[in-house]
Amino acid sequence: MRQDLPKRSSSACARPWRGASACGRETVARKKTGKKKAKAAPPPDSPLLCLSELVGNQRPRRLLAAALMEGRLFPALLLHGPPGIGKFTTARAIAAAINCASPDGADACRQCPSCRKVAAWTHPDIKVLESAADAQAAGRPDFFPDAQAASRSDGRVSTRLLIGQVRRLLHETAFKPFEGGRRVFIIRHLESDPSMGCANALLKPLEEPPSGTSFILTSSRPELLPDTIRSRCQSLAFLPPSRDETAEFLAGRGIAPEEATLRAALSGGRPGAALSLDAEGGLGLRDGILAALDAAAGSGPMDAVTAAEELLPAVDQMPGLMELFALVARDIMVMPYDTQGRLITNQDRLPELKKLAAAIPPRRAARLLQRIEWCERALQRSVNASLMLQTLLLETGGHLPSEPLTTPWLGEEEAGA
Ligand SMILES: [Zn+2]
Structure with missing residues (x-):
């Protein structure tokens, strides 16, 4: 039975997902992979997870995998749900799979040059727009640095997205993908800018993403986002996995079973929080x-x-x-x-x-x-x-x-x- 992603909430495009291109919106066509290959063992310490390896949230992952495989992935996605349950990891897995030279179904291979760059955050076409504080806490590069991010009187960097960062991103959308694949901008916590200036600046590119460009928004407070943003994106809700699923996932990442159970309990079953605990x-x-x-x-x-x-x-x-x-x-x-x-x-x-x-x-x-x-x-x-x-x-x-x-x-x- 074929499963379609849910329809957009907006009236901007009344056609269902499958007909999105008929509305003038580009859908994401992935590379044809030819014959299915045997899955190669990934590097044991790769920080990049595949879509099929993520814990819980089978429904959104299944829908995303099907859309990727059928070349109908919407170019503006909003993944929302509580923090620490895999929204950002999913966004990264999608970005890697779209650009992978040798994907296995909807999974990135993690072996090709593109995957290795995604794992190291050095891929020129895959960037994250987030507050300076979020980038610092995660140990990621600040892809869109802004001088104002470090100008707080208390010496801390900004916990909000700044309009200067968004302007830098918009400037980059004018370029074609450097490596011939697809540019993917992952945008975290757009709602962290209470003035909504950042959200307003992104309205046009989200409505009509430049050719070869995708946006994946992740948010734990989607209700704070303006309707105009939500209606331009395909929304997918993520829920916390069960504690047993999370404990199993942690054990698979090399954490001793007793500690995995404790971390899963203390984190309320949220794998991201459990890993960083x-x-x-x-x-x-x-x-x-x-x-x-x-x-x-x-x-x-x-x-x-x-x-x-x-x-x-x-x-x-x-x-x-x-x-x-x-x-x-x-x-x-x-x-x-x-x-x-x-x-x-x-x-x-x-x-x-x-x-x-x-x-x-x-x-x-x-x-x-x-x-x-x-x-x-x-x-x-x-x-x-x-x-x-x-x-x-x-x-x-x-x-x-x-x-x-x-x-x-x-x-x-x-x-x-
Ligand atoms: Zn690859």
């Missing part, structure tokens, strides 16, 4: 979070403030602080309803979690989850982290009335978030 540091940090919550819930307000100060150094040391906080808060919220503890993520900390669940009612734990999500976004800005953690722990301990999730230091923009 510092398991030892994560466990120490989780102990710190449990101790801080215990102090906040079982003692007076001064203990909550002291606990917040003790956690403060972890804000910079461990970007996953809030993710771990959310896992613990979720366990506390679920605990009263899950007497067997089957839904509990932190299985090895059941006694501490039971004690916390007795002190923090589910309603307050749900509020804590909301506050953590808000803090995660606030931490991407120049927020007073000390005040933020104090508020979080004082609220959790019931020492503060629950205020609306807006505070003066973050400005009015987040009001009602």
Whole structure:
């Protein structure tokens, strides 16, 4: 049975995917590979994953593979879903497969010169548009550097996309592919520019991508993207894989089974987060979070403030602080309803979690989850982290009335978030 990618949400092109070219839009034709070859063993340490190797999300991967094989891949894709579940890895796998000299079905070979360049991020036709902070955190080159990215007063590089970066990308779209394949621009977190100037600058190229050029957008907050962007792209939703799938994937990447299980649990089953997790540091940090919550819930307000100060150094040391906080808060919220503890993520900390669940009612734990999500976004800005953690722990301990999730230091923009 043939499967088509879902129709675009836009009225800009009323025809289904298969007829996209009839709307004047180019679809991506891949190279004919001739007879199917036996799959060669990839380099054991290649950072490039093939479409068929990715964990979970069978449906979007199957649809993308079919579109690639049939030469009807839409030139503007939007892959969306929670962070760390493989959207960016999928985008890279697609970019590699399109340009691979010797693909196996929808999989790149990882052996040819093109694949090796994609693996090393040196392919002249495959580039990533992302904030300077994202590029730095991932250890990728900053493909579209902008002087303003490093001009923040606190010395950090920009966590947002800048219009100067987009202009550099637009300049590059004027050129034909250097290596005769297809130019692929992967655009991460376009929504990180709240002014939407970056999004507006990309409207035209997304509507009519230059010949031989594809755009793949990845986003964990697609609802923040303007409708005009979403309607120009073929959208595909990604969901977190199961923890077992993630543990199996990690074991396949050479991680010991016990550590793979722990990482899968601590990351909530998200393979990207699980791979980048510092398991030892994560466990120490989780102990710190449990101790801080215990102090906040079982003692007076001064203990909550002291606990917040003790956690403060972890804000910079461990970007996953809030993710771990959310896992613990979720366990506390679920605990009263899950007497067997089957839904509990932190299985090895059941006694501490039971004690916390007795002190923090589910309603307050749900509020804590909301506050953590808000803090995660606030931490991407120049927020007073000390005040933020104090508020979080004082609220959790019931020492503060629950205020609306807006505070003066973050400005009015987040009001009602
Ligand atoms: Zn190849």
